Amino acid sequence: MAITTVRLPEIANSLEKVKAAARHGLSREQKTLSPWLFYDEEGSRLFERITELDEYYVTRTERAILEDNADEIVRAACGDRRARVIELGAGSGVKTELVLRALLRRQTSLEYLPSDVSPSALEEMRMRLEEKTAHLKVEPRVENYTSGIAAFPRDGISALVLWIGSSIGNFNPQDAEQVLTRLRARMYPGDALLLGVDKVKAEPLLLAAYNDAAGVTEAFNKNVLVRLNRELGANFDVDGFDHRGIWNAKESRIEMHLVSRHAQVVELPATGQTIILAAGESIHTENSYKYTTERVAALLESADFSLQRTWTDPRDWFGLHLAVVK
8 A cells, every 4th residue: 555645734924923932932041942943954964964974872772772672662552552653853754664564563553653843854854754664654744743743533542752862851850840841741541652862971972972083064054044044034144143052061052053253243133133243142942952861761661651662772872761641
């Protein structure tokens, strides 16, 4: 049976969401931009390049765990029940294919409901799966799960929810708990969550992963300014910023900043803002929190999940955590 696809929905008032994010973040004393703004078409392409860099261990380490353990993971998650896969922040879905194939070895057909803020990433993923995978129905959803999670189907088929790629690390612990709590409210007894989380490790490894020698992460970070110039009519001097990734040991997180090389006055006609930046002042664009297994367990428990199993790599750099709804 060939893959069944559906037309991607549009994000309602997406330009308004960009305006609101810029207006809110750039009016703060420490100027910020939400990391979901990275993922226009060019940003999604640059992120896929980042995942292939030698310094960026996250994607290949998580993929290796899935390659070694996908069958065991789906068996532990689903037992003998028929399941569908729901994914938050699916991106390219390359690692997810390992889970989909493992499930299709256990059941004759499968529904996959990926969500992402990037329509282009979802479209590319859908086209790839269409060519490669039979007996799979893909229903992509353009969705920003930070502000809301669409209702899950309720028809007796269990949900295996994927939140992988250490995307949870982009949220401070309080916000991460809120997302997990909203997710838990959409789930039913017998459903399972597979959560991918990057672990605390040596500072040089972390710094190299977010300050690659080829400058791809720098281009990815600066692309958010390119997007605001294009979509909001802003006049950021993109070359007048330096990318900087730093380790904040107190908060256990990598921080990404765009640091102004010189004093700037930036106009954003679409939001009616005038932004004044001093030389050396930064716009904080992303956090990537790093966790211990104990902190992950506590976070899941606070959202009323029950942690069942954890899979990690031989160097203990990354963890895939299986939690269930009782």
